[in-house]
Amino acid sequence: MDFSRISRRHLLQGGAALALGGTLGARTAQAAETTIGFIYVGSRDDYGYNQAHAQGAAALKKLPGIKVVEEEKVPETDAVEKTIESMINLDGATLLFPTSFGYFSPHMVKMATKYPKVLFEHCGGLWTDKDPKNAGSYFGYIDEAQFISGIVAGHSTKSGKLGFVAAKPIPQVLRNINAFTLGARLANPKATTQVIFTGDWSMPVKEAEATNSLIDQGVDVLTCHVDGPKTMVENAARRGAFVCGYHVNQSPLAPKAYLTGAEWNWEALYPKFVKMATSDESIPNFYRGGLKEEIVKCSPYGEAVSAEARKHADEMKAKLVAGEYTIFKGPILDNKGKTVIATGVDRGQKDPELEKMDYLIEGVIGATS
Amino acid sequence: MADASIGLWTVPLAVLGGAIRVSTPFLFVSLGECITERSGRINLGLEGTLVMGAMSAYGISYLTGSPWLGVLAAGITGALLGALHAGICSLPRVNDVAVGIALMLFGIGLAFFLGKPLIEPTAPRLPAIDFGWWSDIPQVRAALRINVLFLIGVAIAPILYWAFKTTRWGLLIRTAGESSDAARAMGHSVLLIRLRATMVGGFLAGIGGSFLSLFYPGSWNEGLSSGQGITAVALVIFARWDPLLCLWASLAFGGAAALGPALQSVGVTSGYHLFNAAPYILTLAIMIITCSPKRTLTGAPAELSITR
Numbered sequence: 001m002d003f004s005r006i007s008r009r010h011l012l013q014g015g016a017a018l019a020l021g022g023t024l025g026a027r028t029a030q031a032a033e034t035t036i037g038f039i040y041v042g043s044r045d046d047y048g049y050n051q052a053h054a055q056g057a058a059a060l061k062k063l064p065g066i067k068v069v070e071e072e073k074v075p076e077t078d079a080v081e082k083t084i085e086s087m088i089n090l091d092g093a094t095l096l097f098p099t100s101f102g103y104f105s106p107h108m109v110k111m112a113t114k115y116p117k118v119l120f121e122h123c124g125g126l127w128t129d130k131d132p133k134n135a136g137s138y139f140g141y142i143d144e145a146q147f148i149s150g151i152v153a154g155h156s157t158k159s160g161k162l163g164f165v166a167a168k169p170i171p172q173v174l175r176n177i178n179a180f181t182l183g184a185r186l187a188n189p190k191a192t193t194q195v196i197f198t199g200d201w202s203m204p205v206k207e208a209e210a211t212n213s214l215i216d217q218g219v220d221v222l223t224c225h226v227d228g229p230k231t232m233v234e235n236a237a238r239r240g241a242f243v244c245g246y247h248v249n250q251s252p253l254a255p256k257a258y259l260t261g262a263e264w265n266w267e268a269l270y271p272k273f274v275k276m277a278t279s280d281e282s283i284p285n286f287y288r289g290g291l292k293e294e295i296v297k298c299s300p301y302g303e304a305v306s307a308e309a310r311k312h313a314d315e316m317k318a319k320l321v322a323g324e325y326t327i328f329k330g331p332i333l334d335n336k337g338k339t340v341i342a343t344g345v346d347r348g349q350k351d352p353e354l355e356k357m358d359y360l361i362e363g364v365i366g367a368t369s
Numbered sequence: 370m371a372d373a374s375i376g377l378w379t380v381p382l383a384v385l386g387g388a389i390r391v392s393t394p395f396l397f398v399s400l401g402e403c404i405t406e407r408s409g410r411i412n413l414g415l416e417g418t419l420v421m422g423a424m425s426a427y428g429i430s431y432l433t434g435s436p437w438l439g440v441l442a443a444g445i446t447g448a449l450l451g452a453l454h455a456g457i458c459s460l461p462r463v464n465d466v467a468v469g470i471a472l473m474l475f476g477i478g479l480a481f482f483l484g485k486p487l488i489e490p491t492a493p494r495l496p497a498i499d500f501g502w503w504s505d506i507p508q509v510r511a512a513l514r515i516n517v518l519f520l521i522g523v524a525i526a527p528i529l530y531w532a533f534k535t536t537r538w539g540l541l542i543r544t545a546g547e548s549s550d551a552a553r554a555m556g557h558s559v560l561l562i563r564l565r566a567t568m569v570g571g572f573l574a575g576i577g578g579s580f581l582s583l584f585y586p587g588s589w590n591e592g593l594s595s596g597q598g599i600t601a602v603a604l605v606i607f608a609r610w611d612p613l614l615c616l617w618a619s620l621a622f623g624g625a626a627a628l629g630p631a632l633q634s635v636g637v638t639s640g641y642h643l644f645n646a647a648p649y650i651l652t653l654a655i656m657i658i659t660c661s662p663k664r665t666l667t668g669a670p671a672e673l674s675i676t677r
Contacts, residue, residue, distance in 0.1 A: 042591070043485065043488055043590075043591055045485075045486075046590065046591075047488070047489065194634060196630050196634060197633065198645070199629075199642060199645045202592035202595075203592065204588075204590060204592055204593050205391060205586055205593075205597070205626060206626070206630060206645070208390075208585060209387055209626065209627050209630040212390075212511065212630075213631045214634055215511070216379045216382060216631075217635065227592075228592070230588055230590065231588065231590075234491075234587060234588060238587075365636055365638075366633065366638050367638035367639055
């Protein structure tokens, strides 16, 4: 009985191997070009996180001598290892961008050890000295762009109530909420940000309900941190509220309601990386940056943004780019009244303490648990 | 605080609004499944049908510019998937639950595959009827912007109840579900009755999907359904295969889904995971209260593979 089962499984494996072999011929690599592989966790055109990366990949496609191969909807399991291996062995990729957080450890690290000649660049991971040298991680301080969105939102709100549809209370999300609120309170000291956590990265019905409940509470400017902001943007615009976007520019979805947004700027970063990789200058293993480094950017202002708001936001943006302003500067209280950043303490962009953020600041209505 | 705020009233209003907005897919899928199960077959594939319906409605609405054609397309897609389920199940020794699971995965996969180019474009949406004209409060007006599909669903429930009870078709479906031998003895083809019942069920589920993509939340993306089709199938069981109870159960589920975000918006922020889980807790509670190992479920069609 056992034997028959094993042999059947072997038969299936053999069949799968044959099928794989059949596709081999169609996917031969061209040696003259540099092949770059992109791996996305979701759909490439989700108006969100994955689309931002795909736009970066699209910028690379325009460069001469570069071939880009992409695969979407690769789960954060050993499935990504198979994708990586097939990109290396079948497509001849020499530089890989596994773009989702969960790909890093153990999958990408394992593959980087196995293929020491291939470069791996991971978005969001925390590369340390113990990791392979041909691997690296990069990320952007998008809270700087959220801070600018907050300033615009603070100027645009009439009720003084802002809304934030968030997925999960993890440090990155909390940092965005807090930066947005700090920006808003700079423009309007009485502004508050009401947060609703939906519990997961893509919950369209919950996001729509959250958007409606916030507007019912008198919120008139909304932003979000979920994988696909489309639901929030469209539903808020339908109710006549203003929105600030996230990940990519969502203004085509709601041209009248769109104020500005915090966007990734991978189309500026990836060509830089490729230039470094092809010119024998190595890509730093740990790469971080914000507005100044052009890793994040703000969407162009919508028509509803007042001249005063534009001026204030541009001014602060210039200060951030020049490195003259710290967003998280003490004293900062959390929304329970506890001091989280003491007077005189400047938590600059790169401060590792900020990556451990577990509080919501004064002015945010909501709780992390 | 501010003039536009209605404070704690948000919660009951959001639950009411949610009951109307969120319940429609539940309602259509559960009514469809109710017909199918009453004929003696379970179609678990309705989750796939819902997603396929959502995708095809969005696609057709985008291509033709008419959301109503989209709704029709969703219904036809659903009916075809229902016919596929019924067709496979009419082969000897085929388990309808297993086929349903296969079709669920098939429907979802196919919808994601065909729906890839539809994520970005914006399709024309179904219009809403403003039932809140009497109120000056914008929140009430927003909650009472009701889609025609919801009204159709609400109308179908009592019609179905009446049809099961008094019409010849209702009797035939019930006979096929209670005793296929009796139906056969009367000279009817049980397979044909079940084929039609499954197709109608699929048609309704497809329309439920069109509501998701064309009205609320109102766009096509891959996380759109997040299990609502499966929840609706479970809902039929605790609605005791009664169309009127399906209506109430769907409304309760819609309201429960709105509870989590609404409570957070008024400042009840602790334990939001628990409130977000409210619909599922409700299902479990009702299941536990109504189930007993000593007897079969009251109202369950005797031919269903789960009761047999």
